[in-house]
Amino acid sequence: CSDISDAKPFYPKRHLYLKPLLKINISIQLPSLKLVGRSISNITLMENIKNWASPDKFCSVKVTKSTLEFIRFEADLLNPSKVNAILARLDGKQVTLPGFKEVVKVRASVAKSDFPTRHDWDSFFRDAKHMNEMKAGERPDTLHLSDLPNKWFSTKSKEDLPSESLLRKIFQQFGEVTAVDIPSVDPYRSKMKAHLSGLKLFNFNQNTTFEAYVQYRDYIAFVKAMDYLRGMKLLKIESNEAFTTNIKVDFDKTKHLSENSIRKRKIEREKLMAKDRELEEKKQKIEDALKKLEVKEKEEEKKITDKQRERKRKLKKLEKG
16 A cells, blocks of 8 residues: 555554554445346456545455345555545445446445454453453453564564564553463464464465464553554555555453463473474484494495405415415
């Protein structure tokens, strides 16, 4: 996105900022009369939507649902302050689609945000019978972040992996951070059961993005962080270029950073490490045994060769005698 006038600082030392995120749903009714061999291109419809919204622009437009009756698109606004003007141009608009004579209607509305509210986490922990709000990790104190780009949170020493220490520095601006966990940097995490590993979300960008847990000492810091990230996407500005990415922010509902979960992960990691050591020892024993066998075989071959040479020597001596 080229418009960064509404950006606010997140961690300027690493050129990281936040930019307001606002999406709208755009539904286009499809013609009721279907002609054989006639189709409607989603790409063409996307271009039409962009033209109808002009002069305002979108960061992206994608299909979210397609049926025989309608196609629904989700558009990410370049400038959220223009939402009313864009909705006025799109909602209720009557158009004819390429190749069809029938007039169809366009409907547009602001997409509902999936960002949790204070009521969401307060009611969750109030009603959760398996939680003890006197204990860290079992109360609203932990953020669960997903789809963060690895390289934006990495260090020079490990450019392909995100840094827990860097993430801690960034989130300490809202209050004291007591724990940070990035499951993907732990080589044993993928071998643990899902409820322990912390690897909650599957996506096709697992090698380029990561999820993380950030725990605060007090509720106020947690709320500050959630409020600051609400309705935002991540923005990185470097070399006079701006790059944005949508991130998912939620509150942890799994006790991931509770004392009990941390202890269980530690025990599980130690078991996995012991198993790896055992396998490595077995592998080493096999390699050592093979080396010994190889040495023995070479010694046997040498003995045979020496005997053959001795025999030949004796035969030659007899022939001369």
